Amino acid sequence: xxxxxxxxxxxxxxxxxxxxxxxxxxxxxxxxxxxxxxxxxxxxxxxxxxxxxxxxxxxxxxxxxxxxxxxxxxxxxxxxxxxxxxxxxxxxxxxxxxxxxxxxxxxxxxxxxxxxxxxxxxxxxxxxxxxxxxxxxxxxxxxxxxxxxxxxxxxxxxxxxxxxxxxxxxxxxxxxxxxxxxxxxxxxxxxxxxxxxxxxxxxxxxxxxxxxxxxxxxxxxxxxxxxxxxxxxxxxxxxxxxxxxxxxxxxxxxxxxxxxxxxxxxxxxxxxxxxxxxxxxxxxxxxxxxxxxxxxxxxxxxxxxxxxxxxxxxxxxxxxxxxxxxxxxxxxxxxxxxxxxxxxxxxxxxxxxxxxxxxxxxxxxxxxxxxxxxxxxxxxxxxxxxxxxxxxxxxxxxxxxx
Amino acid sequence: xxxxxxxxxxxxxxxxxxxxxxxxxxxxxxxxxxxxxxxxxxxxxxxxxxxxxxxxxxxxxxxxxxxxxxxxxxxxxxxxxxxxxxxxxxxxxxxxxxxxxxxxxxxxxxxxxxxxxxxxxxxxxxxxxxxxxxxxxxxxxxxxxxxxxxxxxxxxxxxxxxxxxxxxxxxxxxxxxxxxxxxxxxxxxxxxxxxxxxxxxxxxxxxxxxxxxxxxxxxxxx
Numbered sequence: 001x002x003x004x005x006x007x008x009x010x011x012x013x014x015x016x017x018x019x020x021x022x023x024x025x026x027x028x029x030x031x032x033x034x035x036x037x038x039x040x041x042x043x044x045x046x047x048x049x050x051x052x053x054x055x056x057x058x059x060x061x062x063x064x065x066x067x068x069x070x071x072x073x074x075x076x077x078x079x080x081x082x083x084x085x086x087x088x089x090x091x092x093x094x095x096x097x098x099x100x101x102x103x104x105x106x107x108x109x110x111x112x113x114x115x116x117x118x119x120x121x122x123x124x125x126x127x128x129x130x131x132x133x134x135x136x137x138x139x140x141x142x143x144x145x146x147x148x149x150x151x152x153x154x155x156x157x158x159x160x161x162x163x164x165x166x167x168x169x170x171x172x173x174x175x176x177x178x179x180x181x182x183x184x185x186x187x188x189x190x191x192x193x194x195x196x197x198x199x200x201x202x203x204x205x206x207x208x209x210x211x212x213x214x215x216x217x218x219x220x221x222x223x224x225x226x227x228x229x230x231x232x233x234x235x236x237x238x239x240x241x242x243x244x245x246x247x248x249x250x251x252x253x254x255x256x257x258x259x260x261x262x263x264x265x266x267x268x269x270x271x272x273x274x275x276x277x278x279x280x281x282x283x284x285x286x287x288x289x290x291x292x293x294x295x296x297x298x299x300x301x302x303x304x305x306x307x308x309x310x311x312x313x314x315x316x317x318x319x320x321x322x323x324x325x326x327x328x329x330x331x332x333x334x335x336x337x338x339x340x341x342x343x344x345x346x347x348x349x350x351x352x353x354x355x356x357x358x359x360x361x362x363x364x365x366x367x368x369x370x371x372x373x374x375x376x377x378x379x380x381x382x383x384x385x386x387x388x389x390x391x392x393x394x395x396x397x398x399x400x401x402x
Numbered sequence: 403x404x405x406x407x408x409x410x411x412x413x414x415x416x417x418x419x420x421x422x423x424x425x426x427x428x429x430x431x432x433x434x435x436x437x438x439x440x441x442x443x444x445x446x447x448x449x450x451x452x453x454x455x456x457x458x459x460x461x462x463x464x465x466x467x468x469x470x471x472x473x474x475x476x477x478x479x480x481x482x483x484x485x486x487x488x489x490x491x492x493x494x495x496x497x498x499x500x501x502x503x504x505x506x507x508x509x510x511x512x513x514x515x516x517x518x519x520x521x522x523x524x525x526x527x528x529x530x531x532x533x534x535x536x537x538x539x540x541x542x543x544x545x546x547x548x549x550x551x552x553x554x555x556x557x558x559x560x561x562x563x564x565x566x567x568x569x570x571x572x573x574x575x576x577x578x579x580x581x582x583x584x585x586x587x588x589x590x591x592x593x594x595x596x597x598x599x600x601x602x603x604x605x606x607x608x609x610x611x612x613x614x615x616x617x618x619x620x621x622x623x624x
Contacts, residue, residue, distance in 0.1 A: 004517075015499075
């Protein structure tokens with residue numbers, strides 16, 4: 001038999017039972033589409049998180065006060081107590097490490113912000129002029145914090161979009177005096193950037209020089225120090241030097257935790273990849289269900305077409321050829337279903353991307369190829385039994401079956 | 403040349419053994435025209451199936467063109483059936499989803515013959531049977547006589563040496579029966595052996611050699 005003839009014959013059989021074929025194709029299609037869409041969501045989540053981290057800054061080394069005994073990403077945030085504070089002087093000292101490009105100390109707290117009687121509670125971020133570059137933020141008007149020493153408290157601030165809208169409305173905030181707690185600050189710029197980082201909405205922020213924020217909260221300690229290395233290669237050296245310098249400055253105690261973005265990133269990457277695989281596995285179960293449906297349909301097909309099978313045998317078809325014909329039918333069902341499923345899945349992904357443009361939903365190639373091949377494999381596996389049953393039919397009984 | 407010697411065919415039905423064929427000795431020379439008659443259950447269809455290689459005898463030897471067929475594998479049997487034997491059935495056994503021509507091409511499709519040659523051979527045979535103008539019709543658009551002619555075309559398109567017809571006119575009116583028998587006899591005159599199983603004496607008595615079966619045995623041969 002020629003391949004084309006097998007396809008023609010199989011197609012003629014499938015198109016005769018249109019409804020049955022369509023239902024079967026839908027079952028297979030849903031299975032494949034489920035894999036494509038679910039892995040796309042998992043993969044999208046992974047890429048989303050990675051993108052979020054990328055906006056945090058590149059080549060970052062983050063110094064957190066406190067040394068944790070167990071491994072974890074943000075220990076001191078939860079533990080709270082630290083033996084020695086991280087100070088502005090510590091931050092300045094880190095600037096002397098070769099290979100460090102920028103250092104941005106950070107203080108975070110919350111305070112009441114008001115302008116002409118309009119008041120709101122807002123997160124206050126104390127930092128330095130370097131933060132703008134470290135975080136890859138954009139200004140929409142005015143300019144960012146002035147170039148000063150970390151210790152110099154200047155009464156100026158930069159505000160995010162939400163603060164600007166809610167406090168100033170249509171008034172241009174640049175040049176206005178804003179009250180933070182019981183101190184007055186002049187607004188020198190507004191941020192254009194959106195999005196969240198370390199759990200804070202950038203648009204909600206009021207950013208002041210680090211010394212000013214320390215004065216507002218009346219605490220000299222830093223929340224953390226962001227150190228930007230000149231390149232990825234020098235990160236290990238910078239970590240080592242940072243540890244040494246802090247240790248030296250803290251009477252020989254290594255009381256800080258140093259994490260790199262890479263470490264966090266790879267952890268998230270691993271977790272979300274595992275999640276994607278798990279979801280793909282769950283979706284693959286629906287393909288097994290579709291496979292059993294194929295088997296069921298093929299068994300019905302064999303029993304309905306006993307006369308045809310008898311005839312084929314009388315016309316000189318060997319058992320082998322009949323197996324091929326029926327396997328081709330099951331495989332054709334499976335692969336057509338898989339093809340439709342890939343299309344449906346990709347269209348769904350496109351719709352998801354259209355509705356949530358920031359969420360990069362896209363099925364990885366392995367998922368699409370895997371789903372299609374599992375579909376065809378189930379067609380073969382679950383088609384094998386009915387095909388063998390067809391081939392073993394007694395031709396005389398089959399022909400008498402009318 | 404068909405040579406049957408001491409052929410037995412037994413079926414187990416429940417706990418009973420049914421002897422469908424008992425000690426059949428039969429030789430059919432090329433080009434012979436033979437009818438097999440007898441009451442229902444006399445074993446005539448079983449004999450036809452054994453000759454047509456659809457059924458294996460329980461005992462005895464069967465030589466087709468001096469080849470011992472009881473020793474052949476399933477694949478070899480299928481190929482022998484494909485090349486040497488043409489079947490014609492009471493209910494035509496055309497595939498309803500295929501056109502007349504596609505039905506005629508089916509044995510050639512199974513044999514893997516080139517589509518161009520296939521179409522040519524099918525059309526030649528159909529033309530000789532006067533059904534070429536119905537080539538693109540489906541079986542349900544054809545009369546019974548036409549359907550049987552399509553089936554005859556299908557049975558002969560591989561140029562077999564033997565045609566086995568099981569009640570070929572059993573489902574046709576008198577006029578169509580006459581046509582179909584005439585066609586079969588014409589094919590016989592062209593050299594194909596023709597074996598017809600029938601209930602109908604008016605058909606059976608036309609054969610040059612008539613066999614009567616009763617209870618799995620050949621009762622009368624001549």
